[in-house]
Amino acid sequence: MPLKGGATFDDFISAWEADKGFGVPARVFNAVSLVDDREILSVGFVDVDASTFEALASRVSDQEAMRHSRIADVIESTELRAFYELRTEHDFSATPRQIAVGTPESLLASLNGA
Numbered sequence: 778m779p780l781k782g783g784a785t786f787d788d789f790i791s792a793w794e795a796d797k798g799f800g801v802p803a804r805v806f807n808a809v810s811l812v813d814d815r816e817i818l819s820v821g822f823v824d825v826d827a828s829t830f831e832a833l834a835s836r837v838s839d840q841e842a843m844r845h846s847r848i849a850d851v852i853e854s855t856e857l858r859a860f861y862e863l864r865t866e867h868d869f870s871a872t873p874r875q876i877a878v879g880t881p882e883s884l885l886a887s888l889n890g891a
Contacts, residue, residue, distance in 0.1 A: 792847040807819050
Protein backbone atom coordinates (compact mmCIF):
# COMPACT_ATOMS: atom_id res chain seq x y z
CA MET A 778 0.00 0.00 0.00
CA PRO A 779 1.56 3.31 -1.01
CA LEU A 780 1.68 6.14 1.50
CA LYS A 781 0.06 9.43 0.59
CA GLY A 782 2.44 12.27 -0.26
CA GLY A 783 3.95 13.70 2.92
CA ALA A 784 2.97 10.67 5.05
CA THR A 785 5.75 8.71 6.74
CA PHE A 786 6.08 5.14 7.95
CA ASP A 787 5.69 6.48 11.51
CA ASP A 788 2.42 8.17 10.46
CA PHE A 789 1.27 4.84 9.06
CA ILE A 790 2.14 2.98 12.28
CA SER A 791 0.35 5.59 14.41
CA ALA A 792 -2.80 5.16 12.31
CA TRP A 793 -2.40 1.40 11.95
CA GLU A 794 -1.85 0.36 15.60
CA ALA A 795 -4.78 -1.51 17.10
CA ASP A 796 -6.65 0.01 20.05
CA LYS A 797 -7.40 -3.44 21.54
CA GLY A 798 -6.05 -6.92 21.07
CA PHE A 799 -7.95 -9.59 19.22
CA GLY A 800 -8.13 -11.99 22.16
CA VAL A 801 -6.25 -14.72 20.28
CA PRO A 802 -2.55 -15.09 19.42
CA ALA A 803 -1.86 -12.59 16.60
CA ARG A 804 1.30 -11.03 15.14
CA VAL A 805 1.71 -8.56 12.29
CA PHE A 806 4.86 -7.62 10.41
CA ASN A 807 5.13 -4.25 8.64
CA ALA A 808 7.84 -3.68 6.05
CA VAL A 809 9.02 -0.86 3.81
CA SER A 810 10.04 -1.50 0.20
CA LEU A 811 13.76 -1.30 -0.50
CA VAL A 812 12.93 0.36 -3.83
CA ASP A 813 10.26 2.87 -2.75
CA ASP A 814 10.06 3.93 0.91
CA ARG A 815 6.43 4.98 0.38
CA GLU A 816 5.42 1.35 -0.28
CA ILE A 817 4.32 -0.55 2.86
CA LEU A 818 3.64 -4.27 3.22
CA SER A 819 1.72 -5.65 6.21
CA VAL A 820 1.44 -9.39 6.83
CA GLY A 821 -0.42 -10.74 9.83
CA PHE A 822 -0.68 -14.16 11.41
CA VAL A 823 -3.56 -15.20 13.68
CA ASP A 824 -3.53 -18.55 15.44
CA VAL A 825 -7.13 -19.68 14.95
CA ASP A 826 -8.65 -22.46 12.88
CA ALA A 827 -10.06 -21.31 9.57
CA SER A 828 -13.45 -22.61 10.73
CA THR A 829 -13.50 -20.19 13.70
CA PHE A 830 -11.97 -17.21 11.89
CA GLU A 831 -15.36 -15.81 10.83
CA ALA A 832 -16.48 -15.54 14.46
CA LEU A 833 -13.25 -13.73 15.39
CA ALA A 834 -13.60 -11.33 12.45
CA SER A 835 -17.18 -10.57 13.45
CA ARG A 836 -16.16 -9.93 17.07
CA VAL A 837 -13.52 -7.34 16.10
CA SER A 838 -15.25 -5.84 13.05
CA ASP A 839 -16.20 -2.51 14.68
CA GLN A 840 -12.73 -1.82 16.07
CA GLU A 841 -11.15 -2.88 12.76
CA ALA A 842 -13.46 -0.56 10.78
CA MET A 843 -12.31 2.39 12.91
CA ARG A 844 -8.67 1.39 12.52
CA HIS A 845 -8.94 1.01 8.75
CA SER A 846 -10.60 4.43 8.57
CA ARG A 847 -7.51 5.93 10.25
CA ILE A 848 -5.22 4.00 7.89
CA ALA A 849 -7.10 5.39 4.87
CA ASP A 850 -5.97 8.88 5.93
CA VAL A 851 -2.30 8.03 5.31
CA ILE A 852 -2.36 5.54 2.41
CA GLU A 853 -3.35 5.99 -1.22
CA SER A 854 -4.82 2.51 -1.65
CA THR A 855 -4.75 -1.08 -0.49
CA GLU A 856 -3.61 -3.48 -3.18
CA LEU A 857 -4.82 -6.64 -1.47
CA ARG A 858 -6.81 -7.18 1.69
CA ALA A 859 -7.59 -10.85 2.15
CA PHE A 860 -7.21 -13.73 4.58
CA TYR A 861 -5.43 -16.99 3.88
CA GLU A 862 -4.89 -20.27 5.70
CA LEU A 863 -1.16 -20.91 6.19
CA ARG A 864 -0.29 -24.30 4.71
CA THR A 865 3.51 -24.42 4.44
CA GLU A 866 6.67 -22.83 5.77
CA HIS A 867 10.04 -23.34 4.10
CA ASP A 868 13.57 -22.63 5.31
CA PHE A 869 15.93 -21.49 2.56
CA SER A 870 18.78 -20.58 4.93
CA ALA A 871 21.00 -23.43 3.72
CA THR A 872 19.68 -26.60 2.10
CA PRO A 873 16.03 -25.77 1.30
CA ARG A 874 13.59 -27.74 3.44
CA GLN A 875 10.00 -27.59 4.59
CA ILE A 876 9.23 -26.77 8.23
CA ALA A 877 6.06 -28.21 9.71
CA VAL A 878 3.72 -25.33 10.52
CA GLY A 879 3.08 -25.07 14.25
CA THR A 880 6.18 -26.96 15.37
CA PRO A 881 8.85 -25.49 17.68
CA GLU A 882 11.11 -25.09 14.63
CA SER A 883 8.67 -22.70 12.94
CA LEU A 884 9.32 -18.96 13.01
CA LEU A 885 5.75 -18.65 14.26
CA ALA A 886 6.22 -21.13 17.12
CA SER A 887 5.81 -18.52 19.85
CA LEU A 888 2.45 -17.53 18.38
CA ASN A 889 0.86 -20.85 19.26
CA GLY A 890 3.01 -21.69 22.29
CA ALA A 891 4.93 -24.51 20.58
